[in-house]
Amino acid sequence: MASKLPNNAEDFDPAAFWKASIKLNDPKSPDMVQTVIGGKFNSDRSAIWSTLSMMNSNEQVKFISKIVNYWPNDLERRAFNWPVHLNVVSCAITTSLVAAKVNSDFFLLDKKIPFLESIRRCPKAPFVMGVYVSGITVYVLNQLYVYNLLFKETDPCESCVLTRSIVCGLVSGVIMPMVSVPYLSYYVMMQQKNMKFPPVKSYIEFAALSFEGVKACRRILPLVFGIQILASAGGAYSALWGRSRIFKTMDVDPEYMQSALRQSQKSIPLKERVEGFLQKLPVFGSLVNSEPDLK
Numbered sequence: 001m002a003s004k005l006p007n008n009a010e011d012f013d014p015a016a017f018w019k020a021s022i023k024l025n026d027p028k029s030p031d032m033v034q035t036v037i038g039g040k041f042n043s044d045r046s047a048i049w050s051t052l053s054m055m056n057s058n059e060q061v062k063f064i065s066k067i068v069n070y071w072p073n074d075l076e077r078r079a080f081n082w083p084v085h086l087n088v089v090s091c092a093i094t095t096s097l098v099a100a101k102v103n104s105d106f107f108l109l110d111k112k113i114p115f116l117e118s119i120r121r122c123p124k125a126p127f128v129m130g131v132y133v134s135g136i137t138v139y140v141l142n143q144l145y146v147y148n149l150l151f152k153e154t155d156p157c158e159s160c161v162l163t164r165s166i167v168c169g170l171v172s173g174v175i176m177p178m179v180s181v182p183y184l185s186y187y188v189m190m191q192q193k194n195m196k197f198p199p200v201k202s203y204i205e206f207a208a209l210s211f212e213g214v215k216a217c218r219r220i221l222p223l224v225f226g227i228q229i230l231a232s233a234g235g236a237y238s239a240l241w242g243r244s245r246i247f248k249t250m251d252v253d254p255e256y257m258q259s260a261l262r263q264s265q266k267s268i269p270l271k272e273r274v275e276g277f278l279q280k281l282p283v284f285g286s287l288v289n290s291e292p293d294l295k
Contacts (some may be wrong), residue, residue: 061151068151070260071246080150080242083235084142087165088135090231091173094224095134098177098217099127105216106185123192126184130177138172146236150243162236169232174224178217179210 055063071077097115103122105111119127145164149156186200186209200206217224250257 057152060153061148064151064153065147067250067257067260068243068246072256072259073245073249076242076245076249078242079238080246083165083239084139084147086231086235087138087142087169087172090169090227091134091138092131094173094227095131095177095181096127097220097224098174098213099130099181101216101220102178102181102185102213103127105212106182106189111216111219123185123188125188126181129184130181133180134172134177137176138168141168141172146239150239156240156243158240161240162233165236165239166229166232169228170225173228174221178213180213182209182213182216 068077068080071080100115100118100122101111103126104113104118107122108118113121142165145168146161149161149164190199200209
């Protein structure tokens with residue numbers, strides 16, 4: 001305590017007692033002990049944060065996601081939601097470049113063939129499957145490891161969001177197609193009678209097959225890495241800006257949030273329809289339903 005109260009009536013000083021009572025009744029006094037929950041209810045923020053503070057992590061994600069999907073301000077809503085679509089497009093571009101190089105090396109034995117000529121002359125199955133899997137993977141990874149940070153009440157670590165976004169883009173748009181498309185190309189090649197290729201006879205040869213993609217794409221690695229880093233970094237900063245604007249508006253104008261909640265009850269957003277589709281897939285369904293520990 002800042003001021004000690006007397007232990008007996010003889011030493012009682014009314015002035016000192018009055019000063020001590022003022023000190024203790026001051027909310028800014030360091031002698032006032034306030035719990036975390038009490039601080040939330042006694043803050044200047046809107047009442048919505050008191051409700052959010054009583055929800056668990058998963059409930060916060062679902063509640064804030066519903067608000068953001070129907071946020072009345074188009075610019076802020078798009079700045080928050082559209083980066084994941086940008087990541088899907090960038091992964092489609094880089095996966096196309098990687099698949100074209102791998103197909104040229106496998107089917108035409110010349111990895112320097114131009115992109116359009118490779119698309120025209122090589123089988124389309126490895127190309128299409130690579131783009132399809134890459135797009136789904138980057139969407140799922142972003143929802144699990146990037147947007148789960150943004151859909152929380154607490155302010156996210158900006159460098160963590162940026163790092164995770166870039167890693168998700170590189171894994172989905174460069175590394176995964178570079179090591180998986182060779183297996184798709186090899187499978188298609190084995191189905192064609194006019195193609196001759198040494199059969200894989202051991203696990204070591206099977207694992208080494210993925211390095212054929214690295215060898216074929218070595219010259220375009222700076223390009224595809226640059227595309228993914230720029231797209232992922234731009235998307236991360238856009239999402240952080242949109243989140244900051246939306247959360248600040250929720251503090252000062254709860255009407256925006258109430259409007260979004262009313263609108264969310266009338267229709268199902270595109271994101272929930274996409275997640276419903278992914279949940280039906282055997283592999284990605286379990287990933288979409290899972291909630292990683294991000295503490």
